[in-house]
Amino acid sequence: MSSDALAFGAVVFAKDVPALARFYEAVLGLKRIHNADDHCVLRANSGMELVVHGIPRGIADSFSISSPPERREDCALKLFFPVPSLAAARARARALGGDVLGPEREWQMRGCRACDGHDPEGNVMQLREPVLESPRST
Template identity: 45%
Template sequence: MFAADVSKVAAFYRGVFAMRDIETGAGYVVLERDGFQLTVHGLRGERSANGAAREDTYLKVCFPVDNLAAVRREAASLGGELWAAEREWESDTRGFRACDGRDPEGNVFQAREPIAG
């Protein structure tokens, strides 16, 4: 993932998805949780204005979470957002309830909560 402010975006994913730093260097941070790694690289050029959501990207990362409401609160506190609960949807065949959101720079992600069964 590319970001204009590597520190801010890394802090967002650390806080919202309980990821931890496993490597840092000049212009990048590698985060990890449960064997999944996300590298945040410094962006060259201009970023999107005002952190507007960029839904037409080549990648959307989907994170397993325990509670969508908790993710919604934490994302907002760190400069991003999880869309309103009215936009959540369920996949019975795959066993989750999901909602999209954006990080502070507009990168769209999806949070997936297990359906109680």
């Protein structure tokens, strides 16, 4: 087994694998390292991997995704990802069918500014932008 298979990561299940993979590539700046008919593996510079995996056809055909998608806020899991700029990620997300809530919904914690959003299939996520802390005056 290659050490690549031992990377930290997550799987997001998708009705439209190519569209969701494009979304995460563009919004998070991930690199596509593997592509197959039913899944795609994306990797961050940190080594974290996000696998976009197709929902089995029988299940995928049983539901539709509205436009804009309905946020799946009743999910027990929310992934969070670092981005260099919330504003840039928000623009890319909206251009690709997802969304990141507006600047008025951002909050600051532990050296970052965070904001929730969702991908084009309604999966809730959080993006975090590093914040340079201002030096304390002495």
